[in-house]
Amino acid sequence: MCGIFGIYRHPEAAKLAVYGLYALQHRGQESAGVASSDGDVLHLAKGMGLVSEVFGGRDLDDLPGDCSIGHVRYSTSGSSYLANAGPILAATQHGEVALGHNGNLVNCCDLREELEGGGAIFSTTTDSEVILHLFARSTQADPVDALVESLKRLQGAFSLVVLLRDALVGVRDPWGFRPLVLGDLEGSPVLASETCALDLLNARYIREIAPGEVIIMDREGIRSLFPFPKVQPVPCIFEYVYFARPDSDLFGRVVFPIRQAMGRILAKEHPVEADMVVPVPDSGLPAAMGYSEQSGIPLVWGLIRNHYVGRTFIAPRQSMRDVSVRLKLNAVPALLKGKRVVLVDDSLVRGTTSRKIVRLVRDAGAAEVHLRLSSPPIVNSCVYGIDTPERSELLAANMDLEAITAFVEADSVGYLSVEGMHAAAETDLGRACHACFGGPYPVQYTQLRERQRHLFEKDHR
Ligand code: SF4
Structure with missing residues (x-):
């Protein structure tokens, strides 16, 4: 990017x-x-x-x-x-x-x-x-x-x-x-x-x-x-899901309402009995709003983000569980204790961050945590300018839904469907790239990403 x-x-x-x-x-x-x-x-x-x-x-x-x-x-x-x-x-x-x-x-x-x-x-x-x-x-x-x-x-x-x-x-x-x-x-x-x-x-x-x-x-x-x-x-549909700023007008449409629509469709596709919808700030907010509107379940700011954490930090000597996430996010026990929570995030890549956030919400006393993702499973790497990890590191490329749910330690996991994503963005399957969500690569690439990295770095190090 x-x-x-x-x-x-x-x-x-x-x-x-x-x-x-x-x-x-x-x-x-x-x-x-x-x-x-x-x-x-x-x-x-x-x-x-x-x-x-x-x-x-x-x-x-x-x-x-x-x-x-x-x-x-x-x-x-x-x-x-x-x-x-x-x-x-x-x-x-x-x-x-x-x-x-x-x-x-x-x-x-x-x-x-x-x-x-x-x-x-x-x-x-x-x-x-x-x-x-x-x-x-x-x-x-x-x-x-x-x-x-x-x-x-x-x-x-x-x-x-x-x-x-x-x-x-x-x-x-x-x-x-x-x-x-x-x-x-x-x-x-x-x-x-x-x-x-x-x-x-x-x-x-x-x-x-x-x-x-x-x-x-x-x-x-x-x-x-x-x-x-x-x-x-x-055009890249992931721009609508995550990358672009929500206030931007992108490919002729404003991003924020598209993300809200993704949340509404997600609520229809994966309803759940719960007490509150909690966004993973900041990127999960618009979809969480949509999920809340559609489901009638109230939106609650159960996670607070610290905006002042830099990109790198020094890990403590004594291991402190999930410190990288705790530096950025804090759960509010007074809001979450004993509640059934729908946790809404935009996407799940390796799954390690999602697992930490689920733990955070549970540690704050939530009775149930149901993870909802406002994009489909990411099963392929991007070769068009988004730094997704290799396929071997993509959780959804290597596990079924049951295994993913166990991995992130949630009570349930629900992904937006590819059709739901396109419906929200008012695009159709052939008119937006969704290769990382299992669609075809629109421009064939003859070289492997590894070869690219190797070629471009061999002389420098
Ligand atoms: S594969 Fe296509 S949809 Fe996915 S991030 Fe890359 S350009 Fe966007």
Whole structure:
């Protein structure tokens, strides 16, 4: 997962890019970076950590110019270290270029092998750098033509913001896996992964960048190209389940009510006699609201989340059971004691966190804990830019419902059906990717994830 942002021709471009990244922080917490163009030279600042850690309290004098792009990263290809942080910048025969990428290229190993065979020297272990090398090698005279030529070699998920010396380009792959939207701030065009970044800036939402669209902003104005062969768009349905911010307008629909609808359908598919519906904060809240509305069972804040826990912590010497979850969540015994609880979460991946949360609720005195998930069982890994674990680590890929229920130590477990998920999102089976929920992989990938990791990391460590 990553979040990307771009703004063209605004006197405070870099500052607005940083603000935009704050709104997109949920899409990546490993690193943050901003590149700017002063019309002559490109500038770059990036670091490991949250946006506030990288940019908080610093002036942005080293990012001059009125065009800027930003990137927050969560690694799905290549390890987490500074060289891999976005945007990545290169000097080429077509001039300097900076790139922010959300997604994952499924043919990046083949492309990288080909490029390295031709003498290319890579300086990161990301799949995104492949795009810069293709761009650098293009024989097209015009930089935008060179970029388009490079894009045609790519397979998989790529929403991009590309900064050239005097142009900003937005790209969405023809399958439309990852979101990208266009807005306007006082006459300056804005690109962002999600509309929540536009809202923060008070920018006007104009439209989604269409699957397969390349939108170019330069001195001639704004124009769009559609250089890819036409395919059926298949946006990622997991964006609706979990990844996107609930206040965003994604693929033409606001996320929050979709998650509520998932909860309502979940209540119809898996009813249970209970005293209260307890959301797993924050991501389980909208679905829990829907479950409560549909079932008539009251919604109770039986779990309180601590928002100030960092991403890493030092484990205590004496083993303290489930400390990682207890640092983030606290159960409220006064509310839960003796109650039959429907615990609503958005998804279950490895199952270890869910088990800890079930224990937490039980330890607080709950009489019964019924886990309800507002997405179907995750049975496959994602190859399009979401960092799901290998199939061997996915609980639902390796256990039946009875075994899952025993593993998470719940009284019962109920998953939303694939049909229910699509009904809530108003998509249908062929018009959204649900490969991780057992659907087909819309873009075939020839390389195994292990091979990808190996190839991209072998030289670095
Ligand atoms: S496999 Fe799952 S997470 Fe990956 S793009 Fe498809 S729906 Fe989204």
